[in-house]
Amino acid sequence: MIAIVDFGAGNTRSVLRALAAVGADARLVRTPAELLGADRLILPGVGAAGSAMQTLTRQGMVEPMRAWVAEGRPFLGICLGAQLLLDASEEDDAPGLGLLPGVCRRFPAASAGGPMRVPHIGWNRVEMPAGGFDAYFVHGYWLDPADPSAVAGWTDVDGFRFPSLVRSGSVLGTQFHPEKSGGAGRALLAAWAGGLLERSAVEAARWS
Numbered sequence: 001m002i003a004i005v006d007f008g009a010g011n012t013r014s015v016l017r018a019l020a021a022v023g024a025d026a027r028l029v030r031t032p033a034e035l036l037g038a039d040r041l042i043l044p045g046v047g048a049a050g051s052a053m054q055t056l057t058r059q060g061m062v063e064p065m066r067a068w069v070a071e072g073r074p075f076l077g078i079c080l081g082a083q084l085l086l087d088a089s090e091e092d093d094a095p096g097l098g099l100l101p102g103v104c105r106r107f108p109a110a111s112a113g114g115p116m117r118v119p120h121i122g123w124n125r126v127e128m129p130a131g132g133f134d135a136y137f138v139h140g141y142w143l144d145p146a147d148p149s150a151v152a153g154w155t156d157v158d159g160f161r162f163p164s165l166v167r168s169g170s171v172l173g174t175q176f177h178p179e180k181s182g183g184a185g186r187a188l189l190a191a192w193a194g195g196l197l198e199r200s201a202v203e204a205a206r207w208s
Helices: 012-021 049-058 062-070 182-193
Strands: 002-005 026-029 040-043 075-078 102-106 120-128 131-139 141-145 151-157 160-168 171-174
Touching: 002 012, 012 026, 012 182, 040 062, 049 062, 062 075, 120 160, 131 151, 131 182, 141 160
Parallel strands: 002 026, 002 040, 040 075, 075 171
Antiparallel strands: 102 141, 120 131, 120 151, 151 160, 160 171
16 A cells, blocks of 8 residues: 655645556555555655645654655655655755755756746656656756765756656655656556566656
């Protein structure tokens, strides 16, 4: 069973529906007690880092999530949920969960390609060593993990290249929304829910 942490983010129900569409058993959880019986954990997210961390702290979910990852159990962070995997965020100067060393940073106003469109909204390419796929993004901050080997996929917007897929141990983070990314997103969720990503390297060809 997959537990989806419900802290008032706007995309929890859409993640639940996307998992149901690929045949995965999932439910929303709001308290540590509701994690009992779960095999996998998803932290989705739409909103601001500061308020999200405050809500997760009030719910008593921060330490259980850290313990979950410390035990090597599968954990997926989506969009804001992926940003909260890191140590801290420049948004609201908020602390993160510290599950993946690094900082979530604000997009620059301009890059080598000229002025940037911020927030980054819409379809864009996730490039990976074995290929790539198109995914749907909505965000104004980007993932900056301390360990370059944690980056599994990259995306370019207006000449600025940033990590859009990160992976370390049992933790997977997607800056894009797989639940809104059509067939490729559903395939990624199915692969993660079925344990494929624990048995082999991330494989873009299996998602598209």
